[in-house]
Amino acid sequence: MHNSGHDFSDDERAGLYRAIYERRDVRSQFLPDPIPRPVLARLLNAAHHAPSVGFMQPWDFILIDSPEIREQVLASFNEENAKAAKNYTGERQQTYRSLKLQGITESPMNLCITCNRSRGGDHVLGRNSVVEMDLFSTCLAVQNLWLAARAEGIGVGWVSIIDQSRLASILNLPENVYPLAYLCLGYVSEFLDKPELETKGWRSRLPLEGLVHSNRWGAEPDDEALLEQLRR
Amino acid sequence: MHNSGHDFSDDERAGLYRAIYERRDVRSQFLPDPIPRPVLARLLNAAHHAPSVGFMQPWDFILIDSPEIREQVLASFNEENAKAAKNYTGERQQTYRSLKLQGITESPMNLCITCNRSRGGDHVLGRNSVVEMDLFSTCLAVQNLWLAARAEGIGVGWVSIIDQSRLASILNLPENVYPLAYLCLGYVSEFLDKPELETKGWRSRLPLEGLVHSNRWGAEPDDEALLEQLRR
Numbered sequence: 001m002h003n004s005g006h007d008f009s010d011d012e013r014a015g016l017y018r019a020i021y022e023r024r025d026v027r028s029q030f031l032p033d034p035i036p037r038p039v040l041a042r043l044l045n046a047a048h049h050a051p052s053v054g055f056m057q058p059w060d061f062i063l064i065d066s067p068e069i070r071e072q073v074l075a076s077f078n079e080e081n082a083k084a085a086k087n088y089t090g091e092r093q094q095t096y097r098s099l100k101l102q103g104i105t106e107s108p109m110n111l112c113i114t115c116n117r118s119r120g121g122d123h124v125l126g127r128n129s130v131v132e133m134d135l136f137s138t139c140l141a142v143q144n145l146w147l148a149a150r151a152e153g154i155g156v157g158w159v160s161i162i163d164q165s166r167l168a169s170i171l172n173l174p175e176n177v178y179p180l181a182y183l184c185l186g187y188v189s190e191f192l193d194k195p196e197l198e199t200k201g202w203r204s205r206l207p208l209e210g211l212v213h214s215n216r217w218g219a220e221p222d223d224e225a226l227l228e229q230l231r232r
Numbered sequence: 233m234h235n236s237g238h239d240f241s242d243d244e245r246a247g248l249y250r251a252i253y254e255r256r257d258v259r260s261q262f263l264p265d266p267i268p269r270p271v272l273a274r275l276l277n278a279a280h281h282a283p284s285v286g287f288m289q290p291w292d293f294i295l296i297d298s299p300e301i302r303e304q305v306l307a308s309f310n311e312e313n314a315k316a317a318k319n320y321t322g323e324r325q326q327t328y329r330s331l332k333l334q335g336i337t338e339s340p341m342n343l344c345i346t347c348n349r350s351r352g353g354d355h356v357l358g359r360n361s362v363v364e365m366d367l368f369s370t371c372l373a374v375q376n377l378w379l380a381a382r383a384e385g386i387g388v389g390w391v392s393i394i395d396q397s398r399l400a401s402i403l404n405l406p407e408n409v410y411p412l413a414y415l416c417l418g419y420v421s422e423f424l425d426k427p428e429l430e431t432k433g434w435r436s437r438l439p440l441e442g443l444v445h446s447n448r449w450g451a452e453p454d455d456e457a458l459l460e461q462l463r464r
Binding site: 008013018020048054057062087088101120125132142221 | 281333368371376406409434440
């Protein structure tokens, strides 16, 4: 019934899951090798084929290789990161300070994926009840690019410790355009087996079965077979 | 140099791109067949392996099969959709009213992916400057699930025309938990070749080369070879 020509082969399906499980948020393993244009075009095209509310396609892609611009972005990171470090004390602060949280200048390319909040006019289909759907759509584009990058052997790191209004000004963004994701991209020496924050003891992976509810918040699924699958 | 054991085979890479290009926002093609538990577990696990700010993993998954709850959600959709239709006039409003925008009761399963905004405590690493990073992380989980579903032959539709506070109350969510994505899931008779909004003339796909900037907003890349790749 549902095996009618739209099925994936085992290898194709394995490829998708491999990208999902082996994707990493890369900060430290960047190589300087440039990203060839056909590869870069594939990554951008993957992002452009994300779902978007009302087919709004609110994203733009700013490719950043200018050292001057990157230095300005790095300066904003450093300021924000110094503020963030003050949220922790003692050993936790030491661990925080020991973490490398960006690869802005080591990666061969930075990419800002923006969200144009006025694209598509005043009334975007499906964005009437939840006005943030444009931002959410742009996130889906980020994840498409992130997974495609993994399949191409390219690491991606999302730098979220930046002042967004300063970033908007550095990149000359119009008022209606929000710099949603600032990404560092490049080939890598390796993809780590596990997320760095897990390996370094910052935080553990939560057990999936504790995150699944049945029909209402807090009701555990009355389905031992499913829970057993979720524990694997 | 960057061909060291972490490379994807051609079939694996093709599988990832196939999922990206053949994924659809499904509203009309759902089959009633239930989703087997091992498949459902793979979808949830794919979502759970999305990147998240500070390894926060802010998501929870509410599996909804109760007809009563779905009827309540559908009622909220109908109210919000009636409001939204009033944004359009004439032929555009007729087209709007002719579009099927949800499959809440026809799909065998609904899934709400929520964002617990207080998970991880007061200071989540990387969420100091941009407090919405938890919502953005949850979106990345949605996209992982959406792509995994496509690879499993399962369609997903995101219903964004709902009152989120009403939805939160229907699902009994605690105050700090936001119902980010309300999804309909099920096997499908077909995956459409193109997005339905494109086929029905609601909106066209934007040319990718017009969305790519160099270093600052509005500066076209001075790279004809790249632009040529983007036009393909």
